Amino acid sequence: MSIYPYCVAAWLMLAGAYGIVRSRNMVHAVVCLSVCQSGTYVLLLAVGYQHGATAPVFGSTTTPNRNVVDPVVQAMTLTDIVVSATVTALLLALAIQVNKRQRTVDPNELVALKG
Amino acid sequence: MSERGRLAVYLPAALALAALLVLAFLRMPAFGGTVHLYRDLAVPAAVRHVTANVVSAVNFDQRALDTLGEESILLGSVVGVAALLRPAQRESERRPPRTGRTLESTGLLGYLLLPVTLIVGFDVVAHGQLTPGGGFQGGVVLATGIHLLYLAGSYRALERLRPVEVFDAGEALGAGMFTVLGLIGVLAGTAFLQNFLPMGSFGALFSAGTVPVLNALVGVEVACGAVVLLTHFFTEDLTVSVAEQDDGSHQGSEKE
Numbered sequence: 001m002s003i004y005p006y007c008v009a010a011w012l013m014l015a016g017a018y019g020i021v022r023s024r025n026m027v028h029a030v031v032c033l034s035v036c037q038s039g040t041y042v043l044l045l046a047v048g049y050q051h052g053a054t055a056p057v058f059g060s061t062t063t064p065n066r067n068v069v070d071p072v073v074q075a076m077t078l079t080d081i082v083v084s085a086t087v088t089a090l091l092l093a094l095a096i097q098v099n100k101r102q103r104t105v106d107p108n109e110l111v112a113l114k115g
Numbered sequence: 116m117s118e119r120g121r122l123a124v125y126l127p128a129a130l131a132l133a134a135l136l137v138l139a140f141l142r143m144p145a146f147g148g149t150v151h152l153y154r155d156l157a158v159p160a161a162v163r164h165v166t167a168n169v170v171s172a173v174n175f176d177q178r179a180l181d182t183l184g185e186e187s188i189l190l191g192s193v194v195g196v197a198a199l200l201r202p203a204q205r206e207s208e209r210r211p212p213r214t215g216r217t218l219e220s221t222g223l224l225g226y227l228l229l230p231v232t233l234i235v236g237f238d239v240v241a242h243g244q245l246t247p248g249g250g251f252q253g254g255v256v257l258a259t260g261i262h263l264l265y266l267a268g269s270y271r272a273l274e275r276l277r278p279v280e281v282f283d284a285g286e287a288l289g290a291g292m293f294t295v296l297g298l299i300g301v302l303a304g305t306a307f308l309q310n311f312l313p314m315g316s317f318g319a320l321f322s323a324g325t326v327p328v329l330n331a332l333v334g335v336e337v338a339c340g341a342v343v344l345l346t347h348f349f350t351e352d353l354t355v356s357v358a359e360q361d362d363g364s365h366q367g368s369e370k371e
Contacts, residue, residue: 002146003137003140003141003143003146003147004146004148005144006140006146007136007137007140008135010133010136010140011117014129014132014133017125017129018125018129021121021125022118022121022122029126037121037339047143047147048151048154049146049147050147050148050149050151051147051148055227055247056154056157056158056168056170056249057167057168057169057170057245057246058162058167058168058169059167059245059246059305059316064158064162066154066155066158066159068154068158068169069151069154070151070153070154070157071154071157071158071161071170071172071173072153072154072157072173072322073153073201074170074173075170075173075174075178076369078174078184078249078251078252079172079174079185081251082188082189082251083184083185083188085190086188086189086191086192089192089193089196089344090192090195090196090199092348093195093196093199093200093347093348096199096200096348096351097199097200
């Protein structure tokens with residue numbers, strides 16, 4: 001089963017999307033979006049993994065060698081997490097604004113655009 | 116669209132996407148294999164610039180321009196949240212409600228962990244070029260560490276420790292100095308954000324040229340940005356109330 005970790009990533013993304021589809025609360029939908037995004041972390045880290053390799057951090061005990069997991073995808077995962085956190089913050093602020101104006105956080109009850 | 120309708124759209128689309136993804140996964144390089152082309156290029160480049168933590172070398176040396184963009188995204192989102200959560204005209208900022216009761220053990224643990232968390236945060240930022248961690252991770256630890264003061268029971272104490280103007284300025288400074296350091300490199304005769312400082316010796320605190328400096332700047336920016344972000348959410352929740360509800364009924368709508 002060499003594609004199992006990739007399938008976990010796909011499952012996380014689809015499960016998060018399912019949560020957004022079934023969501024009755026905007027905060028819940030934002031958390032579901034975070035679940036979706038964590039699928040991309042798993043995918044990136046799975047792409048960079050190598051059996052028996054160590055972390056891409058060297059020191060006095062580990063001399064530089066090439067037998068490490070891919071540091072580039074790890075750096076991209078870090079970028080991904082930062083972007084995910086900013087998106088979450090913005091969406092939560094939007095949810096607060098919607099609740100203030102419409103007095104509800106249920107997406108099903110938002111019927112008309114209001115200025 | 117009704118919930119049933121959304122589900123009817125989602126299920127076929129999800130099944131099709133899942134099938135396509137599995138087809139793609141089957142043709143990907145096997146999991147855990149030894150072929151990593153970017154790794155083979157990134158590790159020697161990091162060792163050439165005497166950076167022990169290769170992930171930091173990728174972020175702050177090889178892809179420093181991308182990190183500048185990433186930092187700008189963070190700055191933009193903090194500005195966006197500030198714009199979205201600013202008190203509307205019909206709202207007035209109110210004093211925070213009386214602090215609720217906190218368990219003594221929670222308070223004690225909060226005050227004990229506050230200095231420990233701050234030291235860990237500074238450590239993670241300062242050793243970003245040597246050990247796992249860096250400006251982004253350490254900055255978040257620092258920002259959350261400060262908020263232990265709130266968990267320990269006193270929003271007033273948090274407000275005293277956290278003059279928002281200072282953190283506003285710190286965030287702008289962290290983001291701005293990143294660009295300035297890149298421009299200094301241009302003036303020194305190298306490319307924008309190229310590593311132009313002396314590299315030092317492998318594993319030393321002051322090694323890897325500009326990496327620790329950029330790390331510290333990002334740490335300042337992330338810590339200040341996260342504090343400002345959380346401040347806006349706190350202000351929204353604790354101190355702002357709608358003026359229309361002020362005729363005696365606002366107590367019920369305020370959250371503790």
